[in-house]
Amino acid sequence: EVHLLESGGGLVQPGGSLRLSCAASGFTFSTYAMTWVRQAPGKGLEWVSGISGAGGSTFYADPVRGRFTISRDNSRNTLFLQMNSLRGEDTALYYCARPYQPLNYFDYWGQGTLVTVSS
């Protein structure tokens, strides 16, 4: 059974940094691209970043490009999101989601980890 478990969220001051992790199990992690999707409180879903299976290609939404870095460790079946220069508008529940290839819909989601940016 596929399972995605996010961790690393918390309260951080504006301008601070945080590193999120997503531990994956139940599938061959290295053969799947992976993504982060966030949801601000009471708002809709927003795709944040994606990475290819081998990690050689990365993609970012405009609001986070240059501040966030996605990476993965296929030996540990873990996805990461390094978030720097955090802003209030980055406050959200961050989901790890698996895009099913080749149609790129999200067939599995974690339960999310909450990031709160506030002084």
Add this chain to the structure above:
Amino acid sequence: IVLTQSPGTLSLSPGERATLSCRASQSVSSSFLAWYQQKPGQAPRLLIFAASSRATGIPDRFSGSGSGTDFTLTINRLDPEDFAVYYCQQYGGTSWTFGHGTKVQIK
């Protein structure tokens, strides 16, 4: 590509039909259009992929249709468990986009 969902809120009674619209700012490949359901406190759940294919375990009262820039999610005979927020989503090669969602609430 921007996805615009309408209406923002749909107030219906159990047993009625819900028709949700998702309009894209430019043509989207049907292969890359999906719909999700989200209930409070839960992660989104995949309903429809490739515009009209139901995901595993999704009841047949859910159906998707459309092409190009106009896509529709139809829920026949609303069940009490169907009252939730619904999102459309497209993949554009190097990025993913969601619509802002349609809330289906009990009238």
